[in-house]
Amino acid sequence: MRRDTTLETALNSKAYKRSKRQTLREARMTEKLEKQQKIEQERKRRQKHQEYLNSILQHAKDFKEYHRSVAGKIQKLSKAVATWHANTEREQKKETERIEKERMRRLMVRSGGRKMV
Numbered sequence: 057m058r059r060d061t062t063l064e065t066a067l068n069s070k071a072y073k074r075s076k077r078q079t080l081r082e083a084r085m086t087e088k089l090e091k092q093q094k095i096e097q098e099r100k101r102r103q104k105h106q107e108y109l110n111s112i113l114q115h116a117k118d119f120k121e122y123h124r125s126v127a128g129k130i131q132k133l134s135k136a137v138a139t140w141h142a143n144t145e146r147e148q149k150k151e152t153e154r155i156e157k158e159r160m161r162r163l164m165v166r167s168g169g170r171k172m173v
Contacts, residue, residue, distance in 0.1 A: 078086075
């Protein structure tokens with residue numbers, strides 16, 4: 057058992073008073089409050105966990121949507137590049153054919169003129 061000094065006794069006179077016994081009614085109220093607190097803590101814990109799960113699901117949706125849009129942009133860009141190359145190749149082919157026809161026409165004009173001479 058601990059011995060108190062006079063100084064402690066002087067400061068805390070209630071330390072030597074007999075504590076009041078808890079009545080049955082108070083015990084029930086205390087138990088009820090403790091039970092309510094536990095229920096509230098459990099509810100908050102579950103709610104926090106549910107919010108966490110919802111945030112994970114939302115992140116997954118955002119992640120999928122972002123990468124789907126990026127893939128769409130890449131596909132669109134690659135299609136545009138392929139179209140540009142096809143058009144450029146077609147135009148070059150037309151230009152070479154035009155140049156060849158012009159060359160043939162000039163040859164015909166020159167050779168036709170020489171045959172007459």
